[in-house]
Amino acid sequence: MSNFSIDFARGQGLIPAVVQDWKTGEVLMVAYMNAESWARTQETGKACFWSRSRKKLWLKGETSGHVQIVKEVFLDCDDDALLLKVEQIGGAACHTGYRSCFYRKVVNDRAEAVGERIFDPKEVYGE
Numbered sequence: 849m850s851n852f853s854i855d856f857a858r859g860q861g862l863i864p865a866v867v868q869d870w871k872t873g874e875v876l877m878v879a880y881m882n883a884e885s886w887a888r889t890q891e892t893g894k895a896c897f898w899s900r901s902r903k904k905l906w907l908k909g910e911t912s913g914h915v916q917i918v919k920e921v922f923l924d925c926d927d928d929a930l931l932l933k934v935e936q937i938g939g940a941a942c943h944t945g946y947r948s949c950f951y952r953k954v955v956n957d958r959a960e961a962v963g964e965r966i967f968d969p970k971e972v973y974g975e
Contacts, residue, residue, distance in 0.1 A: 855927040856883050862898060863928050867941065870919040870933035876941035877949040879908075881930065893918055895932055912972045914938035940966035943973070 856863055862880040869876055879897040881889070885905055888896040892907075895916035899906040909915030916934035923930060942949040944965075951963025 852923060853927060854883075854886060854923065854930070856886075858926070858928045862900070863930060865895075865897065865930045865932055867895065867916060867932045867934055870935055874948060875950055876916075876934070876936060876947070879906075886930075889918060889932075895934055908941075909937065912938065912940070912943075912967070914940050914967075916941070938966070943969060945969045945972070 854863060859880075861882050863882075865879050865881045866875060867877045867879065868874065879895075880900060881896075882898040885896045885898045888905065888907070895908040895918055897906045897908060898904075907915070915937045916932070917937060918932055918934055920933040921930060922933070936947075940947055942951065944951075945967045946961075946963045946965050948963055951961055951965075952959040953962045954960075
């Protein structure tokens, strides 16, 4: 029996989940979770989210093989956001092939790619 309760209602069933590399602290991505994806994450030990665009559960890495093994979970003070510290398998968290979804730095009103591209999304997803 857990001694906490995640407040999924506050965000109409969804909460933000910040995903961070458990060793380096690098922020890899931000996604959303609902009660079902949270339960699946707990069951499998792999990060599972709710895809707002596809309107379905999304096991991170189900297509690419770049799964996230959850090492630690932190709950924020309002019980409505999570921080997942993960081991990123395959090196890339971003569907565009970069290690982090935050691979662009804003400089003088321009976004410049500064991150490392790990894979070509056309080869992985056939896009």
